Amino acid sequence: AHRLRYQNEKMPCLYVDYMSQPSRACLLFVKLNKLPVDIATVLIHKGETRSKDHLARNPFGKVPSLVDGEFNLPESAAILTYLATKYSTPENWYPRSCLQARALVDSGLHWYHSNIRAGCAKLMFNKVIAQRLGMVGNEEVARDALGVLQLSLKALEGGWLKKGAQPFMTGSQVSLPDLLCCCELEQLCMLNKAKHGTDMEEILARFPGVRQWMSRVADACGPVYGEVHAVLRRAAAATAGASTPPASSKL
Numbered sequence: 001a002h003r004l005r006y007q008n009e010k011m012p013c014l015y016v017d018y019m020s021q022p023s024r025a026c027l028l029f030v031k032l033n034k035l036p037v038d039i040a041t042v043l044i045h046k047g048e049t050r051s052k053d054h055l056a057r058n059p060f061g062k063v064p065s066l067v068d069g070e071f072n073l074p075e076s077a078a079i080l081t082y083l084a085t086k087y088s089t090p091e092n093w094y095p096r097s098c099l100q101a102r103a104l105v106d107s108g109l110h111w112y113h114s115n116i117r118a119g120c121a122k123l124m125f126n127k128v129i130a131q132r133l134g135m136v137g138n139e140e141v142a143r144d145a146l147g148v149l150q151l152s153l154k155a156l157e158g159g160w161l162k163k164g165a166q167p168f169m170t171g172s173q174v175s176l177p178d179l180l181c182c183c184e185l186e187q188l189c190m191l192n193k194a195k196h197g198t199d200m201e202e203i204l205a206r207f208p209g210v211r212q213w214m215s216r217v218a219d220a221c222g223p224v225y226g227e228v229h230a231v232l233r234r235a236a237a238a239t240a241g242a243s244t245p246p247a248s249s250k251l
Contacts, residue, residue, distance in 0.1 A: 010069060011036045011037055011038050012036075012037050012038070012066055012067060012068035012069075012083075013037070013038040013039070013040055013066070013067045013068075014026055014027070014030060014037050014038070014039055014040070014064060014065075014066050014079070015040050015041075015042045015054065015057065015058075015063055015064060015065040015066070015067070016039060016040070016041060016042065016063050016064045017041060017042055017043055017044045017049075017063050018041070018228070018230075018231035018232065019044065019045075019231060019232060019235060020044065020063050020064065021117075021120070021121065021180075021183045021184040021186070021187050022063075022064055022076030022117075022180060022183070022184075023063050023064045023076070024183040024186075024228050024229065024232070025076055025080070025176075025179040025180045025182075025183040025184075026064045026066075026076055026079050026080060026083075027039065027228045028179050028183070028221055028224060028225065028228050029080055029083065029084075029089075029093070029176070029179060030083065031224045031227070031228065032221060032222075032224055033087065033089045033090075033093075035083060035087050035089075036087075037066075037083065042054055042063050042065075044063065045132060045133060049061045049062060049063055057072050058072065058074045060074055062074060064076055064079055065079075066079045066082065066083075068082075068086075076180060077109040077110075077112070077113070077176070077180065080094070080109070080176045080179070080180075081094055081106075081109070081176070084176070092171075092173035092174065092175055093105075093174075093175055093176055094175070094176055101170070101171075104170045104171075105170050105175050105176055105177060108160065108169050108170055108175070108176070108177025108178075108181075109176060109177050109180065111160075111177070112177055112180045112181050112184070115148070115151075115152035115155065115156075116149070116152045116153075116156065116180075116181045116184050116185065117180075117184055118145070118148055118152075119145050119146070119147075119148035119149030119150075119151075119152050120145075120149050120152075120184045120185060120187060120188065121145075121184070121187075122141060122142070122144075122145035122148070123142055123145040123146050123149055124187050124188070124190065124191075125137065126138050126139065126141050126142035126145065127142050127191060127196045127197075128190045128191065128196065128239075146198070146203075149203065150203070150206075153203075153204070153206075153207045153210055154207070156169075156181065156207075156210055156213075157207050157209040157210050157213075160177075161209055161210075161213055163209065164209045164212070167213070167216055168213070168216065168217070168220075169181065169213075173220075174216075174217055174220040174221070178213075178217050178220075179217070179221075182213075182214050182217040182218070183229075185204075185210070185214060186214075186229060186232060187232070188200035188203055188204070189232065189233075189236045190232075190235065190236050190239060191203075192239060
């Protein structure tokens, strides 16, 4: 339906790296809703996000990044809400008819950045990613980030998921914040207890409600979830003694 409606328009292009957590969230949304959006890869570890072409699209040198005609849009949450609005995707993702329901989804998107993202991304960068980029991680920053992540997981389980009384972050159906937060946490599968001092199993052990929620998100996305996370799975398997399978490893 989307392709017929927009067949005379040049499709937007989403620039991603499959190893990027927010990139995977945007990819999931596009693929689940069969949106007429082209996908192009920009590999962070090869320095492609700092190339002249990519910086022309996104002066911050980040992914994901969306180009829609002459319009360039950075930031995953903005990309998700833009695409949901442009293509009128189902209401569960980003409500249009109810202001308060939409505001709740917006709240979850904002919360993600300063909580789950702030903790997980800094932890993973300093424990794993820095080394892959030929850099040295900062253990003090990693410890602080782990503390932020643990507080965020407590808030996710007790607040957003209402201690198990609510299946998804904003209600009974999966929505945009679920994709961003779940894709972020999947990155923990790259940790190895012996090598990094902690792993996914240890971090999530205190939060069984979070693991159950991650499985529900994966189930709600179906096979596409496994497809989008395939590159991450292979990278984790290639890491010596990769720690623990992700919450959705059955996919």
